[in-house]
Amino acid sequence: MGRMCKLHTDSDLRPDLNPVPGAILNTVPLYHIMEFQILFESEHHWSITNVFELIKLGHRMKTFIFFALVMCVYQPVSAGYGFAGKSLIFSTKTGNSYVRLYPSRWPPLSAFTLCLKAASEASHGYSLFSYATSNHHNELLIWQENNEEISLELGSTVVRFSLPKMNALLRHICVTWESENGLITFWVNGERSLYKVGSRGGIVRAGGSVILGQEQDSVGGGFDINQSFVGEITDVNMWDHVLSANEIKAISQDCQSAEGNIIDWTTVSYTAIGNVHVKDNNDCSPLGTVG
Structure with missing residues (x-):
């Protein structure tokens, strides 16, 4: 440190x-x-x-x-490579604590699967994943409302889902989207939500900034203490295509290693700024890979 x-x-x-x-x-x-x-x-x-x-x-x-x-x-x-077997702990609301990820590649995306594990008892709305570009500060945002809604924001498109409210138990969350038909769905602990449609024909642009713990209102900044994440987050992985139902169900189980081809939690380089604790979680032993 x-x-x-x-x-x-x-x-x-x-x-x-x-x-x-x-x-x-x-x-x-x-x-x-x-x-x-x-x-x-x-x-x-x-x-x-x-x-x-x-x-x-x-x-x-x-x-x-x-x-x-x-x-x-x-x-x-602190700075380094990879979070294998580790969690990020954001212990309190701040306007300046966050982790920035540096994926080795991020081409323009016409489809993706984004998965993570998280737990939070916060009563305010917060970001679970923030990707900002010069085109839009919410190029790709997973936003947890202060009620039982979670939303996927793709630029000016906001698609909301009613899902069980976050709590102290770690849950596995995935969201998938494909541009051709605009289909969006969330998965929680291997169970799929209904499909919704948003940003049909759209694209997620390259060249942006990936931040955990804060919601960006500008590339790499514009943080609001009242929107900061408080809790634990781990196993953030992202693919440039929609994973199958069987693959998502498999990686939602604790001991299946998921290595995204856009973000791979075990190898991604990062900087951790402010009051962020990187701790061993001992949750899972790698058994294989998917995707």
């Missing part, structure tokens, strides 16, 4: 996931950078002089960044 000092503007750069203490986490010349991070191990004591020396490595760095760095608020941050 380290600490992060982050300056926000309009660029979105993926960090180096094998940083050295004090490294600036990107590989492009600093004069091209509009957002950057400094990550260092908590046991190292870095002075302002150290920070300034790092900045001097950049080319044509703007003077204001020197002073902005001094004013940064530091937050816990």
